[in-house]
Amino acid sequence: MMNSSIRIEGINKRYDDILALKNISFDVAKNELFGLIGPNGAGKTTLFRILTSLLLPDNGSASMEGIDVIKDYKKIRSMVGYMPGRFSLYQDLTVEENLQFFATVFGTTIKENYDLIRDIYVQIEPFKKRKTGDLSGGMKQKLALSCALIHKPDVLILDEPTTGVDAVSRKEFWIMLKELKNKGITILVATPYMDEASLCDRVALIQKGQILQIDKPKTIIDEFNKKIFNIQAESSYNLIQDLRKYEDTYSAYLFGQYVHYIDKKSSYETIKLKEYLVKAGHTSIEIEQIKPTIEDVFMDLM
Amino acid sequence: MKEVEKIITVKNLVKKFGDFIANDNLNFDVYKGEIFGFLGANGAGKTTAIKILCGLSKPTSGDIEVGGFDVYKQTEQIKKNIGYMSQKFSLYEDLTVFENIRFYAGIYGLTNKEIREKSDNLIQQLEMQDFRDSLISAIPLGWKQKLALSIAIIHQPKIVFLDEPTGGVDPITRRQFWDLIYDTANKGITVFVTTHYMDEAEYCNRVSIMVDGKIVALDTPKRLKEIYHAANMDDVFLQLAR
Numbered sequence: 001m002m003n004s005s006i007r008i009e010g011i012n013k014r015y016d017d018i019l020a021l022k023n024i025s026f027d028v029a030k031n032e033l034f035g036l037i038g039p040n041g042a043g044k045t046t047l048f049r050i051l052t053s054l055l056l057p058d059n060g061s062a063s064m065e066g067i068d069v070i071k072d073y074k075k076i077r078s079m080v081g082y083m084p085g086r087f088s089l090y091q092d093l094t095v096e097e098n099l100q101f102f103a104t105v106f107g108t109t110i111k112e113n114y115d116l117i118r119d120i121y122v123q124i125e126p127f128k129k130r131k132t133g134d135l136s137g138g139m140k141q142k143l144a145l146s147c148a149l150i151h152k153p154d155v156l157i158l159d160e161p162t163t164g165v166d167a168v169s170r171k172e173f174w175i176m177l178k179e180l181k182n183k184g185i186t187i188l189v190a191t192p193y194m195d196e197a198s199l200c201d202r203v204a205l206i207q208k209g210q211i212l213q214i215d216k217p218k219t220i221i222d223e224f225n226k227k228i229f230n231i232q233a234e235s236s237y238n239l240i241q242d243l244r245k246y247e248d249t250y251s252a253y254l255f256g257q258y259v260h261y262i263d264k265k266s267s268y269e270t271i272k273l274k275e276y277l278v279k280a281g282h283t284s285i286e287i288e289q290i291k292p293t294i295e296d297v298f299m300d301l302m
Numbered sequence: 303m304k305e306v307e308k309i310i311t312v313k314n315l316v317k318k319f320g321d322f323i324a325n326d327n328l329n330f331d332v333y334k335g336e337i338f339g340f341l342g343a344n345g346a347g348k349t350t351a352i353k354i355l356c357g358l359s360k361p362t363s364g365d366i367e368v369g370g371f372d373v374y375k376q377t378e379q380i381k382k383n384i385g386y387m388s389q390k391f392s393l394y395e396d397l398t399v400f401e402n403i404r405f406y407a408g409i410y411g412l413t414n415k416e417i418r419e420k421s422d423n424l425i426q427q428l429e430m431q432d433f434r435d436s437l438i439s440a441i442p443l444g445w446k447q448k449l450a451l452s453i454a455i456i457h458q459p460k461i462v463f464l465d466e467p468t469g470g471v472d473p474i475t476r477r478q479f480w481d482l483i484y485d486t487a488n489k490g491i492t493v494f495v496t497t498h499y500m501d502e503a504e505y506c507n508r509v510s511i512m513v514d515g516k517i518v519a520l521d522t523p524k525r526l527k528e529i530y531h532a533a534n535m536d537d538v539f540l541q542l543a544r
Contacts, residue, residue: 136345
């Protein structure tokens with residue numbers, strides 16, 4: 001048995017006629033960096049609101065560090081750090097005032113837990129007198145993380161912290177998460193970015209309120225049982241159009257400059273496809289088998 | 303051969319807020335019918351530049367024309383000739399699909415007859431017949447975004463600005479949205495798009511990358527990868543923006 005930090009058992013949640021969560025069960029181990037990967041509307045925020053005691057499930061139960069999220073909701077609120085998807089700090093307070101405010105609300109001081117946030121906060125400290133509303137997206141996100149950490153939570157829950165954040169800031173943010181994990185914090189993070197899955201210890205792929213798969217990212221990729229081919233040609237726009245018309249196409253999706261292609265047949269030779277593409281007028285055709293990405297697996301499960 | 307008719311020309315665009323230079327001497331052209339990717343880190347100055355190009359903000363200096371109109375004096379003509387869509391600002395959640403179409407089409411000055419025809423066509427194209435009278439808040443995000451783009455071009459503008467149109471959607475819907483972007487460009491409407499998904503940068507005809515108020519690179523994705531010896535646009539972006 002793993003040493004669980006978060007336990008979720010049979011959670012259902014319905015909003016009118018929409019079943020937002022269908023029988024969700026999973027555990028997150030102590031000190032694990034666990035990713036909830038899925039698009040907008042998958043149910044990630046609903047689950048997080050239940051875990052953080054802001055919403056009641058219709059049925060099912062959940063606990064964090066052995067504390068029930070419904071019965072002991074007051075204790076839950078002091079041991080969890082939550083960064084909601086919508087930026088929720090006070091825009092008309094300065095950087096320092098926001099941090100001070102959250103420390104005070106939780107009955108602590110910035111000084112007492114400064115060690116935990118130092119590496120993140122030093123990056124925005126030069127702007128501590130600036131109004132929070134005037135910060136750039138990347139800086140707001142660092143401040144929100146600092147505020148979520150200032151009471152030294154056991155569990156950190158982050159709802160899409162990297163949505164709308166540029167590629168560089170996203171990479172920096174994940175480095176910060178690794179460092180927090182090394183300090184012993186259990187982290188549950190939601191993201192619509194499939195490429196961030198590989199940075200988690202384990203991930204749950206979630207879609208329309210249901211968990212599609214839970215495992216280590218590497219295991220999910222290794223166990224994917226379809227062959228994926230990377231196809232490149234002079235015009236990738238025409239390439240995808242022609243692949244959609246091809247009789248043996250199981251799926252074909254654009255991946256940057258390439259198309260990822262899955263054939264209907266498992267015993268598959270590239271010669272027939274190449275001939276088809278040449279006939280359709282394509283040049284500089286390259287076809288090679290590749291390892292799938294989490295995004296390939298996710299789209300196949302959808 | 304591709305036409306090289308210029309639809310946006312930007313010469314020496316400078317925008318200052320007090321001492322802060324948000325746009326530091328930008329120079330670029332956008333061609334008719336192309337998909338132009340406008341990339342940059344948060345805070346690099348993209349939104350400032352887009353506001354100027356949409357006629358919503360005046361530059362401090364520079365010569366800028368959008369659709370043949372001057373951004374200082376002809377902002378009303380600019381607004382009539384462009385479409386705009388973003389994740390943050392698009393449709394009214396408490397109006398139905400049809401009411402949103404009617405509202406925007408009315409704003410853009412279409413006649414009642416045109417509105418009826420256009421909305422029927424549009425709802426049919428998007429296969430949303432069953433949801434004509436559903437509130438926007440009740441339809442999935444992917445549909446909202448497709449509808450938002452279709453509405454942004456309902457008045458057949460010369461250019462459509464898409465500001466992070468695909469944030470947060472599932473990977474299949476994100477790709478379907480790009481099909482719609484290609485359709486738009488194939489109709490001759492120029493697409494000016496921002497995104498944080500670097501795989502989407504590969505789908506643009508040309509890409510510019512802004513860092514600290516300046517455009518530090520502008521070329522086709524293929525050329526940029528050659529110049530920066532990069533495997534993909536993510537590498538190019540990291541090299542320039544880090």
